[in-house]
Amino acid sequence: MAVRLLRLYVAGNSASSRRAQQNLERLRVSLGSRGWDVEIVDVLESPELAESARIIATPTLSYEDAARTRRIVGDLSDTARVLEFLGIDEKDEV
């Protein structure tokens, strides 16, 4: 299976950015290491990346899927719904 990519766009070290990163870390744990790459992009450090991805708010989690890119905005507190929106069915994965 091809490696799939989760990209988290944050802005510096703000409280919501930190929370999103912590929540994403939890998500990774729940997903296990099954061909997922997670990449953190600080839009303050790499504004060009944010621009090309048309990021207009942070934290934004982007699931770079070949078929279609799904994107959610918020601090990712609700892990179950985050997974659902990313189209990752935990049962499928098992």
Add this chain to the structure above:
Amino acid sequence: MTDNEIGSMVEQPDFQFLIEKNADGIIVVDEAGLVLFANPAAERLFGQPSRALIGSPIGVPIVVDEMSEIAIHQPGGGLVDAEIRTVETSWDGQRARLASVRDVSERRAMEDRTRHAAKMEAIGRLTAGIAHDFNNLLAVVLGSLESAKRRIEWEGSELASLLDNATRGAQQAVLLTSKLLAFARRKPLEFRQVDLSDLLASMSDLLQRTFDERIAVRAEIPSELWAVEVDPTELEAAILNLAVNARDAMPDGGELVITTENIDFARDDAEDGGGKAGPHVRISVADTGEGMTADVLNRVLEPFFTTKGAARGTGLGLSQVYGFAKQSGGYLRLRSEVNVGTTVDIYLPKAATGSDQKPQVEPSVELKTIPRARSGETVLAVEDDEDVRAITVGNLRELGYTVVEAADADAALRLLQGATTFDLLFTDLGLPGRINGKMLAGRARALHPELKILITTAYAGDVLIREGRLDPEIELLSKPFSFAALGNRVRGLLDGGRPGPGRVLLVEDEFLLNLLVTDMLAEAGFSVDAAASFGEAAKKARSGIDDLVGAIVDLGLPDRPGDELVTELRALYPNLPVVLATGYADDDVRKRFSVAKGVQLLTKPFDLDRLTAALGRAGVRISPPM
């Protein structure tokens, strides 16, 4: 009534109107995270017109609980803190999310400022406390230096100039603590006539020494500048702010030039309408730095506007300068050119003539004539420490007394039983062997009822002051004592019977300061009852103090505040003259404590002259030096 019921009762166009006019940004996002709708507030918030926003892949907003915090990235790099709330809705028959987005950056900034202000407040309080304690210590240092200088005055030695240096240093420290206190309290501007030449010269000196050597500081300050009426502390802060800005604008070095000029706009014609007519003094701070674009120049006076990184600037520098100039009746002018430099001109109105009151410099009071011995008067000096004995004996001989010395009580008693007639026994309290100074005094008194006795001690605080007073007929002189104090007390005792100026109750918890003030009072001829706390002083006062003519009370006592003691004392001794000693500034005390009518405030550190002057103002009769 449920939401649905409201929904059915309110006309649809009303909702439309509400959404159009809502202060919060309202957007609709589809299942794929694309924006379907944005209201005008959202356009402002995202910094994009709705046609650009629609179709933007913002992402599906997921909010747990009430709301989620996000940051909005405007095109061009602007960052806005926002809170987002969502509800499920349908849009053109498709499932969608309706989100309201609230700009909270203002509130955030306010919270930051409040936090910062609270921190500054805490630092202020801490600083005030330190300055207060430090003043107590300085009082001791300065007082002791003064004593030391008096002792060596007749020698005119190098030591005298060393002591002068030390005194100057301590006086600088007094200035420093007063600056700390000024910083610590929130004070209104204190307008004073200020000599700009002096102030600016010392500022430029300071800047040259503190800045990187790649920055040359030059000051062109004519001496015949008009006087201005400003708060000198604020002016210093303004110059410092400008200088720091200039330095930061010259990371690779350059020149910082401070120039001043008298300008009379009535004659020279104010060049633009903003300039006020009339005589002004212009202070210019110019640098050869990066300069500012017109955009930046337009905003630099805004509070919290800064081009410096978060770690370096508060954005309060220029707004302080602006505020200062305005409150002083003047104004600012800024000129800047990119890569050439920036010049800030502060125009301050010339002080009104007639009010040309320079701060009164108190003439240093020459040493009063210290009373000398009458011929044939003999003193028995008892002191076990050889060095101290040598100094004491030397002082007494210098005062003209015949001195016989003894190193302990046994030797003293042998001398007292011998052929020599002594007029005065001057003994240290702590003597080696079984007999201490107090016991020696008792035995001497038994042998010679007419003998005058003066006991000296460096531990008076422990032995005498804190554990009840000495027998009334025994006089005490605290170490370290000055030459003048020794001369006055010995003379006073020998002239005995003559009523002295009376007894003063001294209430001071700081041990060294207690000793020092006791010494000062003794020097002024007073007898002293000393206490270290509210409780102790109140107890003494209630048991009755003979011949009490006044009290000196430290404001900050360990058990209860000094101002309450004043009330207590005055209940027992109506109209008792009281001097309230404090390490704080005058008006602070008046604001915070109840200062009874007729009570004099005395700011630490003080010297003998200021102490007696305060006692005099409070109503204590000060006897001229004998």
